[in-house]
Amino acid sequence: MCAKLGLTIFRKRINIxxxxxxxxxxxxxxxxxxxxxxxKAVSAWEGHVHRHYNAQQVGNLIKLINEISVxxxxxxxxxxxxxxxxxxxxxxxxxxxxxxxxxxxxxxAP
Amino acid sequence: xxxxxxxxxxxxxxxWTSELLKNYPDLPFSKVDQEFxxxxxxxTRRFNDLTLFDKQGKPVCVFELKPPENHVERVxxxxxxxxxxxxxxxxxxxxxxxxxxxxxxxxIFQESNKLLTATEIDIVDQLGIPSxxxxxxxxxxxLIAILSSIKKELNLCRKNAVYEAGxxxxxxxxxxLSASSFLSEKLDFSRYSPFNLPDASxxxxxxxxxxxxxxQARHSSMRGGTPPKLNxxxxxxxxxxxxxxxxVIGNLAGGV
Numbered sequence: 001m002c003a004k005l006g007l008t009i010f011r012k013r014i015n016i017x018x019x020x021x022x023x024x025x026x027x028x029x030x031x032x033x034x035x036x037x038x039x040k041a042v043s044a045w046e047g048h049v050h051r052h053y054n055a056q057q058v059g060n061l062i063k064l065i066n067e068i069s070v071x072x073x074x075x076x077x078x079x080x081x082x083x084x085x086x087x088x089x090x091x092x093x094x095x096x097x098x099x100x101x102x103x104x105x106x107x108x109a110p
Numbered sequence: 111x112x113x114x115x116x117x118x119x120x121x122x123x124x125x126w127t128s129e130l131l132k133n134y135p136d137l138p139f140s141k142v143d144q145e146f147x148x149x150x151x152x153x154t155r156r157f158n159d160l161t162l163f164d165k166q167g168k169p170v171c172v173f174e175l176k177p178p179e180n181h182v183e184r185v186x187x188x189x190x191x192x193x194x195x196x197x198x199x200x201x202x203x204x205x206x207x208x209x210x211x212x213x214x215x216x217x218i219f220q221e222s223n224k225l226l227t228a229t230e231i232d233i234v235d236q237l238g239i240p241s242x243x244x245x246x247x248x249x250x251x252x253l254i255a256i257l258s259s260i261k262k263e264l265n266l267c268r269k270n271a272v273y274e275a276g277x278x279x280x281x282x283x284x285x286x287l288s289a290s291s292f293l294s295e296k297l298d299f300s301r302y303s304p305f306n307l308p309d310a311s312x313x314x315x316x317x318x319x320x321x322x323x324x325x326q327a328r329h330s331s332m333r334g335g336t337p338p339k340l341n342x343x344x345x346x347x348x349x350x351x352x353x354x355x356x357x358v359i360g361n362l363a364g365g366v
Contacts, residue, residue: 007252014256014277018263018270025269035272036331044334 016072016094020101024065027105028052037069053108061104068097115231117201120144120159120175127160140165145202148172157202174198185225201233211241213249213287216297243297246288247363253288254356257281260349264342272337275345276328278352279321286314289359301325304355312358315351324348 017037025033032048035041042065049058071094127142139162146161148169158172176198186194199207207215219240224232260274282304290298293309300306304314304321316324323338330337 007249011252011256017273018267021270021273022267026267032337033269033272035327035337036276036334038332038334040334041331042334044330 013072020065020068020072020098023098023101023105028108034065037065037072039066039069042066042069057108061101061108064097064101064104068094068101071097116175117231123173123175124160127162138164139170140167145200147202157200157206159200174200189225204233204237208237208240211243211245213243213297215240216243217299220297221299243288243291246291247360247365249288250285250356250360250363253281253285254353254360257285257349257353257356261346264346264349268342271340271342271345272327273331275324275338275340275348276331278345278349279324279328281356282314282316282321282324282352285356285359289363292363307359309362312355312362315355316348320344320348 020037021034028049030048030052032045034045042062046062049062121144124142124144131137131139131142141163143161143163144159145157146169148156148158148161156172159175160173161169162171162173164170182196183194186196204215204218208219215237218234219237222234224234256277260277264271264274283301286303286307287297287299289307289312290296290303293307293312298306302318302321304316305318307314323340326335326338327340329335
């Protein structure tokens with residue numbers, strides 16, 4: 001892979017992250033927005049979500065965000081020739097996951 | 111217990127799989143090969159550890175052989191006393207990056223630490239010196255495009271300020287890294303590379319304190335650290351100053 005392709009993949013990842021973060025942060029009325037789509041960023045943010053919404057309301061949403069996080073990482077990770085066991089699982093394409101996220105967010109919209 | 115490295119392990123699995131195919135000719139495979147180049151979606155080159163071919167000689171199944179990540183994490187944490195993130199690169203992929211003079215290859219060459227014992231063969235030693243890095247102009251141009259897009263994104267969604275501030279840091283650091291290839295004596299992979307460029311015409315416009323806030327923002331986006339408290343207008347000002355600085359660097363690189 002050439003260096004240029006590496007940066008193209010980076011830009012692709014940024015576009016995905018911006019789109020997802022915009023969807024979430026614009027809809028959810030939280031003082032602490034989600035700052036990234038990595039597993040660690042989502043996990044750190046989860047605490048804020050649970051303080052404002054009940055677990056039943058956001059359980060599916062968090063699951064979807066985590067799935068999108070894994071999917072976008074696999075789609076754009078330059079290093080990963082490998083699919084570790086936790087990644088190698090049936091998962092819907094990113095577009096389908098985004099539609100599901102949009103639906104889940106609609107339910108939370110004030 | 112005798113130790114075995116990843117490449118020896120791969121060789122043994124290759125041999126064992128070849129024997130299986132010879133002993134069971136009814137299996138729908140003709141042969142197995144290692145580090146065979148496969149094109150994914152017609153463009154991305156993958157060199158998987160092992161590839162199985164069907165009777166017509168078409169690659170139909172690939173394998174990657176890796177020690178469990180948690181084992182590697184433990185080894186690294188014991189040595190460095192801190193947690194780590196792991197990415198896997200095959201030998202062929204590394205060879206390709208070294209022959210391209212990719213910045214990642216130079217990073218490994220200049221700054222990597224060995225985890226192996228003295229008797230084990232280190233692939234970085236085997237790969238030698240990477241080819242010269244030659245894509246600074248293109249890389250800086252791509253990073254300037256990302257940096258330019260931040261203003262529009264901030265106006266679209268102010269709640270993404272931490273994410274966008276983190277991107278400013280990534281762009282600044284990588285632009286100065288690329289620029290160090292023609293402005294400094296050696297490539298500068300350090301976090302503070304923008305402050306280290308020697309050319310007086312490209313004096314870095316942000317203070318250390320403001321830069322640290324951008325670093326904190328990136329760490330929040332990637333590592334889940336505490337996000338900094340940001341003023342959106344400060345972020346916009348920093349993006350503006352950073353972009354002007356990046357354009358000067360771009361001109362020094364030969365125009366972008």
